[in-house]
Amino acid sequence: MAPHDLRRPFKRPAISDQQRRRELSLQRQAQNRRDAQQHARCLASTLIYLQSPHPESTSEPQVEVEDEVELETEPDPEALASEIDIRQASKLRGSQARKWFARQLMLPEWMIDVPDQLAQDWYVFARPAGKRCFVVSTNGTTVSRLRNGSRLHHFPSALPNGARNRDASGSAQSYSILDCIFHESDHTYYVVDMVCWRGYSLYECTAEFRFFWLNSKLSETGACDPPSQYHRYRFSLVPVYNCDQLGLSAAYSGEAPYVKDGLLFYNK
CATH class of the missing domain: 1.20.5 (Single alpha-helices involved in coiled-coils or other helix-helix interfaces)
Incomplete structure (x- = not known):
């Protein structure tokens, strides 16, 4: 046979x-x-x-x-508990801080099939090679933590309430949390998402709104400026494209100021 x-x-x-x-x-x-x-x-x-x-x-x-x-x-008890966790995250220390931050990062998975409405409902961008981390600015200082919750850097920054200087503005209790990748070759934090900004939580916001808020707010703080006395590391935005043929081509083969490590897809 x-x-x-x-x-x-x-x-x-x-x-x-x-x-x-x-x-x-x-x-x-x-x-x-x-x-x-x-x-x-x-x-x-x-x-x-x-x-x-x-x-x-x-x-x-x-x-x-x-x-x-x-x-x-x-109020919903679960929503209230979640809000308390976000508000107190920047005040945690030691093992409690490591455990909390280790549970917060959204970890990607390999795309094994093409989603429906890929071109209409998705964004794509080239992932910078480096260490995935959370960056938290509050109480006049900035801390970055890795995926396992351990601390990467402790430094002053131009993020809201991220450094103790006379030009600092806003409430001392405000905080901001950014999802970043630290690119060691140029000592730059590339921001791929925004979690909280000046105490306002973006956990349940769409990616379309988060990217808009990120692009409009980050540049206003001077965080994208070169390093200085009160701003040790530079922050930079990642070019985000619509997931159509032109966007996929630009993300995959277009020029980028960092070493690429694959593509990331975000649902709008």
């Missing part, structure tokens, strides 16, 4: 495991954004209700309405 006669028909499943996990992750992020918006609407409506004049009454129907409003404004 010929070898080809022994072959059995094989049909690839309609949706791969990676595609299914990708869709579940996107659905979870969208649900978290909807929950945050709903909580904000409930809070706003409650404030308006409390500030509006209404006649005093002891009738039971009005008491029930007030109880319902109070129940709607109770």
